[in-house]
Amino acid sequence: MSLIVQKPGLYTTVQDRGRNGHRAAGLTGGGAMDDYALRVANLLVGNEEGEAGLELTLTGPVLRAEEDLLIAITGADMAPHIDGHELATWRPVFVPAGATIRFGAARLGCRAYVAVAGGIGTAAALGSRSTDARARLGGIDGRPLRAGDAVPCGMAAGAVAPSPWATAWLAALAKRSSAAVAEGEGRPHGWAAWYAPPQAYGGASEAGIELRVMPGSEHGQYSEAARAAFYSGRYRVQAASDRMGVRLDGSPPLERIARNELLSHGIVPGVIQVPDGGQPIILAADCQTTGGYPKLAHVAAVDMPLLAQAKPGDWITFRPIGLDEAHGLYLATERSIRALEWAIRCRLPRDAS
Amino acid sequence: MNWTISPLGDRALVAELSVEAAGDSWVQVGAAADWLRQANVPWIIDLIPAYTTLTIMYDPIHVWKLAAQRNGLTVYEMAVRTVQGLLESVGNRSEQTARWMDVPVCYGGEFGPDLEQSAERSGMRVEQFVQAHAAGAYTVALVGFVPGFPYLAGLPAQLAQPRRDNPRARVPAGSVAIGGGQTGIYPLDVPGGWQLIGRTPLRLFDADKTEPALLRAGDIVRFVPIDEERFLALEAEEAAARER
Incomplete structure (x- = not known):
């Protein structure tokens, strides 16, 4: 049993937390662009945080559930509806068999995530279910979803059996939903009253998204003026951005003093490289493994989920921090996710009758 | 072999062979990558060997737990110290011993x-x-x-x-x-x-x-x-x- 794709949306892929250990073979790491949103979505349906979910981009899909499912939707706000009723997000949601989930265009943010209790049961390739469209690996035939695809999930077809926690919530929310329908409320009420705190995305606002960055390997090869312009200026996200990299535009172009070409070297998500045109590109989840452009700065890992939610036209600014501070922030986020996991696991459904 | 180690953001570091080793540097970088792979360091997530550099991706949380047991070491210092030690023990690889x-x-x-x-x-x-x-x-x-x-x-x-x-x-x-x-x-x-x-x-x-x-x-x-x-x-x- 599955989620049937009626409309695929702009670019919907199966993603988990990525495929490691094969970069020496030229394989990208991949994985959810907004790793935080995927992890929280999984925790909200009682999964391990690293199960595969769906990553939706800018405009979401239309999906039909073939059986009763417990899902959670996090990340960008794409106004999800079931049979005409808007769904609550960042919490467990009951989806009755036969229901159609419709996503619209992103109102805030760029990428939304759908996790299903029990995970998504597409075959893993080289240790991950993440879709790598370049190598045509993972997901469904290594490509984004198409109309007519069946995404395996639920009791029999998921990656694992839904946890007892998920099974209890599914039963309680199903009961709540049918009670509401019986009382003629029209609204299914098939979701938990509590929720995980949503992330704040400042993209469209004048202040923009602030990304904290560390100096890159070639930071010193840029003039004082270029560095000052980089930290004080505002950059606009270009339409040509994708899972490989987020392209930015701001003036003036950043000029490098040194002119020597660099030998190809390893690159990873977060690198801010500046090709000859002088406009920066921030490398993202599906970036190539090696590159040759100079690296001006590097986005702190803790802020990569914010970058994932930057959509074309959004504004980005940069603030310098040190490496130790970046590690401290990373650790703090990790702790808050562990705390959230405990808070969620401790929430058991009260009898809904 | 002389390696210089520097950070590549907060989840990776780069070990670069000194210029004198150029020429057959990629043979040595390949050997170092194989050595680190065999060492099975649990917090090394991935390796990217390329020409004169070996990029090493690490899990900061895992390293932090180890660093916490060693008073005063930062995550980066802990990672560098371990990688440095491993690189020092890589054997020289010649054309004869390569694959x-x-x-x-x-x-x-x-x-x-x-x-x-x-x-x-x-x-x-x-x-x-x-x-x-x-x-x-x-x-x-x-x-x-x-x-x-x-x-x-x-x-x-x-x-x-x-x-x-x-x-x-x-x-x-x-x-x-x-x-x-x-x-x-x-x-x-x-x-x-x-x-x-x-x-x-x-x-x-x-x-x-x-x-x-x-x-x-x-x-x-x-x-x-x-x-x-x-x-x-x-x-x-x-x-x-x-x-x-």
């Missing part, structure tokens, strides 16, 4: 549509050109661009070719090509701008294998000329092996 790989190639014809023009540009007869290409021993300097694509160093200078003005929309998998001063092999059907001089029936990338790329950085490659009949026979063997 050798023979790659059969059918040169020219439909498999190498740019062979004749390439030979002409180099001022050689086609047979001379093929002989010169197959006579060399090449080192895999890095695997990248597309999964399994080996950049091979060691091309005789006379064989260097300009990249095509109009890249092909689809280069068939297995194509052996020259771009600038390097030669390489296309592992998948992808767009490409290098000059195609032949094709190998070997599969350079296979996601069903635990090590999906046939070649890794530091390997030494020799090209063995074969005729079309042999090419088709080897191709059939590869296909049959995949069926099993």
